[in-house]
Amino acid sequence: MNYSAAAPYVWDPSFADAPDCLLSSDQCVINGQHYFVKGLVEIPVIGSDEVFSWGVWASLSRESFARMADLWDTPGREAETPYFGWLSTDLPLYSPSTVNLKTHVHSRPVGDRPFIELEPTDHPLAVEQRTGITPDRVREIAESILHPTGGNS
Template identity: 75%
Template sequence: MNYTAEAPAVWDPEAFTDAEDCLLCADQCVVRAQHYFVKGMIEIPVIGGDETFSWGVWVSISRDSFSRAADLWDTPGRESEKPSFGWLTTDLPVYPATTLNLKTYVHTRPVGERPFVELEPTDHPLAVEQRTGISLDRVREIAAAVLHAGEDAQR
């Protein structure tokens, strides 16, 4: 019920892995000390059940928002922070239109939980699914597409 991206779409392991001004860890990423990313969850309700399907995605946020999130990383009550504006930087190829650069709001959650990523309410299929939910058949369709993409990448 969850698929996750390991890095933002702009991450280039050959160019950035050993660079002093770049960082990639499980929850944060910095590219050339100019671009700042956090990992969060796009949650989609599954219709007819009490489960949630989620995408682990990367969102580009401002330097100030990134610094504030880092300052509050281990602070209880951090979830009371106002959401940060960001741009989705994960391409989810199971959608007919690119998911790159969709507008988002990143909502901080309690310590130990990844942020909730709220998509701007547009007509993009991902935003529609977040608002209206998906069927279990759609979850299976996504799983098959992700599995197939993984097999193609290994070839």
């Protein structure tokens, strides 16, 4: 019931050895100038109590990233005001691209990934987050991820 991107869209494996770059399971810094946090775009599955999740990356300002990092292990961090960010994961099942959709990154209790709320636009991913998806759509997503056919990206 979930798919997760290992790194932001702009990450390049050559960055791994650079002193001003970092990629962990939760945070990413590129060239000491671009800051990302991993979170979940959650989509309700219609007719069930289940939720489908996209594990995605959102870029944050230096200030927001620093604040979120400062509170990373702090109980009560979920009371923080959401941080503005840009979606930094390309989900090829969606057109137009999901890269650079506006988001709000909501902190959750320590140990839980942030919740990524998409701006309520007419983008198909934002619509699915607001209205939910059917179990058939979940199967379609799983099939596309497990058996990609190639094509444009």
